[in-house]
Amino acid sequence: MTLTIAIHSSKGGTGKTSIALNLAVAFAASGKDTCLIDMDLRGPSLCSMFKAKNNFWINDFLSGKCSIKDTLNDIQKDMETSGHMYLSFSNPDIGEIRDLVSKDRNWQAGALKALMTGKKELAEEDMDVIIFDTSPGVEYESINAVAASDMVVIVHNDTNACNNCTEQLIKGVYELLDKKRAIIDNMCHDNCLDLTERTRHGAPILATIPCMCEIATRSKNEVLVNTEPEHIFSKSIMRIRDKIEAMQ
Amino acid sequence: MLDSELLEQIVKNLKEINSKLDRLVMQVEDREEQATEKKRMMADSLDVITLLSLPDHLRTTATTLFEIGPATAEEIAKITHKERAVESNYLNQLVRMNHVKKYREGRKVYFRINESLKK
Numbered sequence: 001m002t003l004t005i006a007i008h009s010s011k012g013g014t015g016k017t018s019i020a021l022n023l024a025v026a027f028a029a030s031g032k033d034t035c036l037i038d039m040d041l042r043g044p045s046l047c048s049m050f051k052a053k054n055n056f057w058i059n060d061f062l063s064g065k066c067s068i069k070d071t072l073n074d075i076q077k078d079m080e081t082s083g084h085m086y087l088s089f090s091n092p093d094i095g096e097i098r099d100l101v102s103k104d105r106n107w108q109a110g111a112l113k114a115l116m117t118g119k120k121e122l123a124e125e126d127m128d129v130i131i132f133d134t135s136p137g138v139e140y141e142s143i144n145a146v147a148a149s150d151m152v153v154i155v156h157n158d159t160n161a162c163n164n165c166t167e168q169l170i171k172g173v174y175e176l177l178d179k180k181r182a183i184i185d186n187m188c189h190d191n192c193l194d195l196t197e198r199t200r201h202g203a204p205i206l207a208t209i210p211c212m213c214e215i216a217t218r219s220k221n222e223v224l225v226n227t228e229p230e231h232i233f234s235k236s237i238m239r240i241r242d243k244i245e246a247m248q
Numbered sequence: 249m250l251d252s253e254l255l256e257q258i259v260k261n262l263k264e265i266n267s268k269l270d271r272l273v274m275q276v277e278d279r280e281e282q283a284t285e286k287k288r289m290m291a292d293s294l295d296v297i298t299l300l301s302l303p304d305h306l307r308t309t310a311t312t313l314f315e316i317g318p319a320t321a322e323e324i325a326k327i328t329h330k331e332r333a334v335e336s337n338y339l340n341q342l343v344r345m346n347h348v349k350k351y352r353e354g355r356k357v358y359f360r361i362n363e364s365l366k367k
Contacts (some may be wrong), residue, residue, distance in 0.1 A: 107293040143296045176300050
């Protein structure tokens with residue numbers, strides 16, 4: 001059974017990409033064949049951390065120009081994981097992004113169907129985990145990814161705006177699409193690893209990750225789960241992985 | 249009436265007729281444009297934001313159809329744990345809203361998400 005997770009947030013800059021990438025590597029390190037797909041089509045990030053080895057982007061797949069398998073880059077050797085670790089990049093070319101912004105509802109409807117088909121194709125290839133890194137808020141690309149997932153992991157910052165918008169997203173999107181959901185409190189300023197709350201807006205809280213500049217600075221060149229598994233951040237990510245598995 | 253006056257009157261009338269015809273042509277063109285636009289809107293396939301705005305029962309049916317691809321009312325009913333006749337009713341509502349297409353294969357009736365104007 002393939003587990004599909006969308007990493008989403010109501011606001012930008014909450015740490016979705018760092019968590020998505022480290023969580024994917026954590027799953028692959030535990031022997032699961034894992035695929036991380038950059039669905040932040042308007043602000044691609046994965047392509048700036050890794051070099052694409054093939055000619056196809058996730059954008060090509062969503063437009064029906066190739067199969068989802070054509071977009072995969074295996075970084076298992078670089079990450080030294082026991083399971084395969086695939087990345088699917090979003091095209092950072094500004095022309096491509098401008099083109100995307102002008103796509104209409106029909107294209108987005110086609111993109112959702114493509115995502116559903118792609119998920120099935122990867123399941124047939126015995127992929128264990130698919131993770132979508134999304135763009136924040138209610139954008140077509142991210143809600144498409146949420147609709148195609150089994151569960152949503154919300155990366156949350158403790159600001160009033162983030163709080164209000166998260167509640168709205170849960171009630172107005174995830175609940176309507178009947179998705180399992182969980183929250184990660186990221187960049188917490190009270191330097192506390194213990195959970196102060198068990199649930200929020202009806203969703204379990206998986207972890208409280210303290211705010212550390214090091215996570216941002218080191219994430220530029222390394223995947224902490226891979227380079228320093230004993231780091232507080234890496235340990236939190238491993239715990240999150242185990243809790244997600246226990247939820248299935 | 250002088251010949252020249254008569255001629256002037258005829259030219260004046262012709263000009264009036266001409267401008268009336270122009271207005272009529274413009275009205276017909278406008279109407280056609282509106283009809284095409286309406287048709288385009290009607291034939292929209294089902295995008296995720298539209299899916300969110302559907303009433304609960306129809307959204308569950310449509311989401312299930314998205315998940316499993318072309319399916320019969322019976323196959324959908326098995327997943328949603330509702331009666332076949334109920335799902336059949338919901339699916340036909342989605343067909344009337346142009347979100348879903350209905351087709352026959354042998355004796356079975358299948359439904360799929362409308363994608364006629366995908367691109």
